Amino acid sequence: xxxxxxxxxxxxxxxxxxxxxxxxxxxxxxxxxxxxxxxxxxxxxxxxxxxxxxxxxxxxxxxxxxxxxxxxxxxxxxxxxxxxxxxxxxxxxxxxxxxxxxxxxxxxxxxxxxxxxxxxxxxxxxxxxxxxxxxxxxxxxxxxxxxxxxxxxxxxxxxxxxxxxxxxxxxxxxxxxxxxxxxxxxxxxxxxxxxxxxxxxxxxxxxxxxxxxxxxxxxxxxxxxxxxxxxxxxxxxxxxxxxxxxxxxxxxxxxxxxxxxxxxxxxxxxxxxxxxxxxxxxxxxxxxxxxxxxxxxxxxxxxxxxxxxxxxxxxxxxxxxxxxxxxxxxxxxxxxxxxxxxxxxxxxxxxxxxxxxxxxxxxxxxxxxxxxxxxxxxxxxxxxxxxxxxxxxxxxxxxxxxxxxxxxxxxxxxxxxxxxxxxxxxxxxxxxxxxxxxxxx
Amino acid sequence: xxxxxxxxxxxxxxxxxxxxxxxxxxxxxxxxxxxxxxxxxxxxxxxxxxxxxxxxxxxxxxxxxxxxxxxxxxxxxxxxxxxxxxxxxxxxxxxxxxxxxxxxxxxxxxxxxxxxxxxxxxxxxxxxxxxxxxxxxxxxxxxxxxxxxxxxxxxxxxxxxxxxxxxxxxxxxxxxxxxxxxxxxxxxxxxxxxxxxxxxxxxxxxxxxxxxxxxxxxxxxxxxxxxxxxxxxxxxxxxxxxxxxxxxxxxxxxxxxxxxxxx
Numbered sequence: 199x200x201x202x203x204x205x206x207x208x209x210x211x212x213x214x215x216x217x218x219x220x221x222x223x224x225x226x227x228x229x230x231x232x233x234x235x236x237x238x239x240x241x242x243x244x245x246x247x248x249x250x251x252x253x254x255x256x257x258x259x260x261x262x263x264x265x266x267x268x269x270x271x272x273x274x275x276x277x278x279x280x281x282x283x284x285x286x287x288x289x290x291x292x293x294x295x296x297x298x299x300x301x302x303x304x305x306x307x308x309x310x311x312x313x314x315x316x317x318x319x320x321x322x323x324x325x326x327x328x329x330x331x332x333x334x335x336x337x338x339x340x341x342x343x344x345x346x347x348x349x350x351x352x353x354x355x356x357x358x359x360x361x362x363x364x365x366x367x368x369x370x371x372x373x374x375x376x377x378x379x380x381x382x383x384x385x386x387x388x389x390x391x392x393x394x395x396x397x398x399x400x401x402x403x404x405x406x407x408x409x410x411x412x413x414x415x416x417x418x419x420x421x422x423x424x425x426x427x428x429x430x431x432x433x434x435x436x437x438x439x440x441x442x443x444x445x446x447x448x449x450x451x452x453x454x455x456x457x458x459x460x461x462x463x464x465x466x467x468x469x470x471x472x473x474x475x476x477x478x479x480x481x482x483x484x485x486x487x488x489x490x491x492x493x494x495x496x497x498x499x500x501x502x503x504x505x506x507x508x509x510x511x512x513x514x515x516x517x518x519x520x521x522x523x524x525x526x527x528x529x530x531x532x533x534x535x536x537x538x539x540x541x542x543x544x545x546x547x548x549x550x551x552x553x554x555x556x557x558x559x560x561x562x563x564x565x566x567x568x569x570x571x572x573x574x575x576x577x578x579x580x581x582x583x584x585x586x587x588x589x590x591x592x593x594x595x596x597x598x599x600x601x602x603x604x605x606x607x608x609x610x611x612x613x614x615x616x617x618x619x620x621x622x623x624x625x626x627x628x629x630x631x632x633x634x635x636x637x638x639x
Numbered sequence: 640x641x642x643x644x645x646x647x648x649x650x651x652x653x654x655x656x657x658x659x660x661x662x663x664x665x666x667x668x669x670x671x672x673x674x675x676x677x678x679x680x681x682x683x684x685x686x687x688x689x690x691x692x693x694x695x696x697x698x699x700x701x702x703x704x705x706x707x708x709x710x711x712x713x714x715x716x717x718x719x720x721x722x723x724x725x726x727x728x729x730x731x732x733x734x735x736x737x738x739x740x741x742x743x744x745x746x747x748x749x750x751x752x753x754x755x756x757x758x759x760x761x762x763x764x765x766x767x768x769x770x771x772x773x774x775x776x777x778x779x780x781x782x783x784x785x786x787x788x789x790x791x792x793x794x795x796x797x798x799x800x801x802x803x804x805x806x807x808x809x810x811x812x813x814x815x816x817x818x819x820x821x822x823x824x825x826x827x828x829x830x831x832x833x834x835x836x837x838x839x840x841x842x843x844x845x846x847x848x849x850x851x852x853x854x855x856x857x858x859x860x861x862x863x864x865x866x867x868x869x870x871x872x873x874x875x876x877x878x879x880x881x882x883x884x885x886x887x888x889x890x891x892x893x894x895x896x897x898x899x900x901x902x
Contacts (some may be wrong), residue, residue: 237736361755372732375798377748378699380720426782428737587902 206314213341217451220340221443223352225462228413229421229439230359231397233432234390236418238370242297243282243391245411246304248398250281252311252407255332259308265328267344271399274332281307308407335406335459335494335576337447344403346549351400355393357433361441366390367428405446405459414464417442442466495600498546500527501565502536503571503597519553521570566605573608650713652677652722652806652837653698657705660690660697666705666818666895668693669861673680675854678835680828682842682852682868686881689858691841692728693809699725711806721750724804726795726812734784741779744769747801756887762801769797774823796824807838814843825851860873 209215220229235241251274257264258273281303290301315329331339340348359366368376369386377383392412401410421435446462475482504526508518519540524531538554541547546560556564574597600608645872653675660668670688675681683691696702698709711719724747747769748762758766772778773793780785783794792812800805806826813821828838828851839856848855848868855872857863857880863877864871874875 325652364749364752364757365754367738367742368749371736371738371743371746372727374696374701374727374731375725375746376749377701378720378723379746379802381749381754421736427739431737439748557658 203448207448213338214451216342216345217337217340217447218444220345220348220404221337221447221462223443223456224404225413225417225438225446225466226436226440227355227397227400227435227441228410228443229417229435230432231355231393231437232414232416232418232472233421233428233435234359234366234370235394235414236392237428238387239392240394241415241418243285244394244414246285246300246307247395248402248407248410248431249304249311250307251275251398252332253277253279253307255329255402258312259318259329260314267347267403270332271347271402274400274402275395277307278398279450280517282395293635303365311407316592331406331457332402333406333408334457335401335404335409336464337404337450337458340404340463344459346506348400351396355396358393362386362389363379373503405462406457409459409463409561412463413439413442413466416463416470418534420466420470420473423480438466438469443468473596479619492598497537498541499563499567499598501534501541502546502556502560504568505554505560506564506568515527517553517555518551519551523554534544567597570600570605573605573612574600577608578611651675652712653839654710654713655698656708656710658694658697658709659705660693660702661705662693662702664895667860668697668858671862672709673856673865675837675839676866677837678832679837679854680832680838681837681854681856682848683839683856683858684842684845684848685863686859688860689862690879691858692810693854694858695839695841699723699808721802722805724799724802724807726799726807726809728810729788729792729814731810734786734791736783739780739782740775740790740797741766741770741778743783743794744797744801747798750802765803766797766801768793769800771795772800773797773827773896789816790819792816792820793823796827800827801837805836807836809838809840809841811841845847845877 209218232241235244254273254275254277255270256273257277258270261273261615262269264270268590284297285296288302289296294302297523315333318329328339363374363422365376365381365386367381368381369390373383373387376386397414398410400411402537405413417438418435420438421431424434425431442462442465443594446465447458448454450458450461473481476484477621478484478498501523504523505518508526509515512518520531520534524534527534538547538549541560542549542554545557547554548557651674655671655673658668658671667688673742683694685691689760693702697704698716699720709716711722717722741763744766745758745762748758748766752758752762767776767779770779773812775790775793776796777796778790781793786794792815796809796812799809812824816824828840831838832853840852842852849872852868854866855868856865857871857876860882864876
């Protein structure tokens, strides 16, 4: 195993260099085209295409007796494209929906392919072995000639994407608008589908028909986590794909008889899982953090508002006990105590005897939140005057989300349309307020 | 993408002759026959399923015509695409697409740029100005899913403005937008009309028809009435357009579809 790894890493062996370059091309083209295929929702069609390529490989061998890659890939392309056309025919002229049509074509063509491969193995004599590598892929089987074919195909794919990047982007985003500009949506779509076919063919030998679609889908989906623009997504996806190809091939070279395709797909899946977890903004961890932050802010603001409402009832006191706050909040005393201590550490509160008082920071935020809450309640109360753009959520939830700009608008609306003085609405000593108690109480 | 006759010519910008449209062989719009004059703001109204969107889509070859023809400044549509700007329904695209507002608006320039070439600095300038015109300049770099519905609608309008067209077709630009956006959009439409542009707007809100539009096309699977708002937007025509969903036409269309299905 160590020998294998060293042999691989030294790049001394020409065959290793071929295999490595081949894997890089497969992964990178898969990632490149995958971005477009996934956004165009063609990833499953890509899967059906790959499976439908198998009988073509077998038939090409049966008809010519040759195992040269160009001939086998030609057969694969013909039967793969035929499979896609059958899907289109079935969805256009019958009531069968696309997902069923894809499933039918995928399994029927794949089944025929397996039957043909079995037949070849039984009658094919000494030369029969090798075609089954098209099932799960064997990168080590790539030789110099194969690499020439793959490089040419990859060059065509990359050049086409560079030329037609703008067209693909516009087609996928808004095909109707794109065609009103004078572009042919149909031709652009056929071109894109053709490139997806070529991409599948590049990887067919090394990854295999069963899993090649994953090399289209997985890097692209992983890349989407890191990017808000198509250009970035395409680059990241290409990089993920290329890395999956190289690393997957390396790992599968460590021991004989590990098929390359599954390992590449596992590496790509690793990129996907890591992206889904740690990507900023879209990643799960970042979302959990945001949600936790929101929950914490919400409890803190409830705590602060409870303090203000107690202060309105008892204007003499500057501090309130944990139990009084607990009653006001409807929480258990232990929860108030825990939160009070935490807020003290963060500089919002300070312990006074058995209770709590607010520091400047807590006072400022509390005042703002009381204002938000009451303005919002007023707004909901008078909402009938503004039904065009209301947001119908209880003040308890919304108070945490209102920005100073929205507050300002609420004040304007209330004073302009109802003659309500916002100052009175939020007056801490509520005696002059129009404020109708509602919500939590 | 050819040159356009001068605005002074008396040729109507849009002529529709005997246009019938069918979806899956079921007719949805029959025998549309009308000329739209230059420089008017036209509202297309009618109940759901009346064929409003279908009509403007058919004029731009987005759905096939079963019969009839459409001429733009007396020429076939294919020669006149660049004269028409289009605002599709907002729901027609995936707003989670990885693209920012400016790039969407830049697509309005693609027709001028042509195949393969990339939009240049001038196109980017025009696109940014269009965004500013709809009050969205500060959101140019914003990913489109982070915009509100009204802001997304404004981006679509900006994209059409960037097309720099003479005729605009808009599919429900006021659907689901806030009051401020509705006001901003109508102001822009009125400004366009002052520049002599012809604007067709699929519209739902009957309350605002007389206020917004100087021309109106009332549809219910056929043109019930079309002409200046103060002449044709009458109670009688409204009754014909909205009263009684199951018209003879829809019964006939259903019969045709049933028969074809039985074949």
